[in-house]
Amino acid sequence: MAHEKYEPVIGLEVHVQLQTNAKIFSPDAAAFGAAPNTQVDPISLGHPGTLPVLNETVVEHALRLGLATHCSIADRSAFARKHYFYPDLPKGYQISQYDTPICYDGYVEIRPGEQKNASSGPDSRRVGLTRIHMEEDAGKSMHASSGHTTQLDYNRCGVPLLELVTEPDLRSPREASLFLQRLRQLVRYLGISDGNMEEGSLRCDANVSVRPKGRKAFGTRTELKNMNSMRHVERALDYEIARQSAALERGESITQQTLLWDADAGTTRPMRSKEDAHDYRYLPDPDLVEIQVEEPMVEEVRRSLPELPRARRRRFVEDVGLPEYDAGVLTEERAVADYFEEALRHLYKRTKGGDTDAQAKAVSNVIMTEVMRVLNERGLSVGELAVGPERLAQLVFLRLEDKVSSNGAQEVFEAMLEEPDKSAGRIADERDLIQVTDRGAIAPVVDDVLDDNPDKVRTFLGGKEGLLGFFIGQVMQRFDGSPDPELVRSLLRKKLDARRDTADVDE
């Protein structure tokens, strides 16, 4: 297969839409989803005589991402005008950065060996970041299928973006997708973007070329646009790599061009050459002065950074005592990791020591199964869950103390969702789910059940061990309350064995 002889070389350009109240150069709201042209301003509409003023939070967000990706920070950074004519950009130019991006020379670590469920040793690899710069978003144009007009909504015009450019360090579509997942996780941890690809908060273009394996020089690249989900990025790259490999195999050459991914057709097609004419005539924007980032500001932002996913994951393994897999799942979202730690803190207050690794694992188990299932089923974020971290800790404590069975715990959890004001203990109590672990209380009932069923006891002793379930059921039913099923089982075994011994003697 042609594919096997060639190695893909991929670099990405990613636009991250920032979460700010106002736009980057004007005070109109930046929120997503408002009625068309209700969040606009003379500045974002490009009216003559208006003057853009930089939103300070955009600089802070840029520094947050830059520091989290090990970038150098430019001490002086300027804005430039990037000229092109398209109706989604009323000024006729986009305010961006050109030769002095605010952050440069960083990296993001990915683990290509990492599979969701595999425990294979993940090998870490660095993907270089050439630069991160600040710029403004354009408006949205809608092309009516009928008629001869295009509708324009300028709500998005001037919404702040960070553009990241990677080095051509990625070697497979899978790696590209891993990089994007990692970046998405990072911007969410940093609280600078919601990272939602489908809604356009994270937009990705890719430069891709192939070269015969072992060759150093890069092949001719194409640029892929219009991939609006992780899955599409992988599919589009797969397609384009196969297309280029096949062309080279036939002895054809690759044309450097911009291609649009057509998700419905599953193919790429060239953009019209006119749109591909890159002649942006960058020039420093005389409306905006330089940004000078001084060391104290960098230090302040560095101090305010949250613990980042990789570090947190390592801590969950090394200090908290979780398995690697659990640590990975729980740190995927910052809010879930916070919830876990808060629940664990409440649990430690109750247990006051003991096997803390086992306690952490118990909390992890109920989050990974019950909590995540409910979040998925109901489309909730963890902050919206009726069972907060303290009540979750109450439930885990009941289970650890063997006050409720594992089935009982599940039932209590379901009930807690509906009764947000009651403690786990009270719910378990009201529903008679507190296990009786007192052997003295259970033993007489076990004797009664065996005495009342002499035939079944004989059959059991004759070898039909399956009847044990029947006895357990009988005891559970007769007992007033919820005996610990494991205890019932062991008592039954003991007493049945005792009867076997007497039966042997009788014979």
Add this chain to the structure above:
Amino acid sequence: MSVTRDDVRHVAQLARLDFSAEEEARMADELSEILGYVEKLDELDTSGVPPMSHVLDVTNVVRNDEVDDRIDQGQALEPAPEADGDHFLVPQVVE
């Protein structure tokens, strides 16, 4: 530096301007003259002088991240040559 008619046509195309043949010729002459005038600056030795991005020696002019709704939809659309009540309308742009 001399600006050719091809240069004029290219820049005009980028700016979506349409010139007649005479205008193209005149633009080429005038732009050449302007650039020739500015070429005087090349006589200065600027090696070791960092490029200047702004005439004012001021940095970090910023504002707080606060929303101010200065105009509403009606005011936004009012000066538009064509609008449909919600959107600005322009001649069809083909993707």
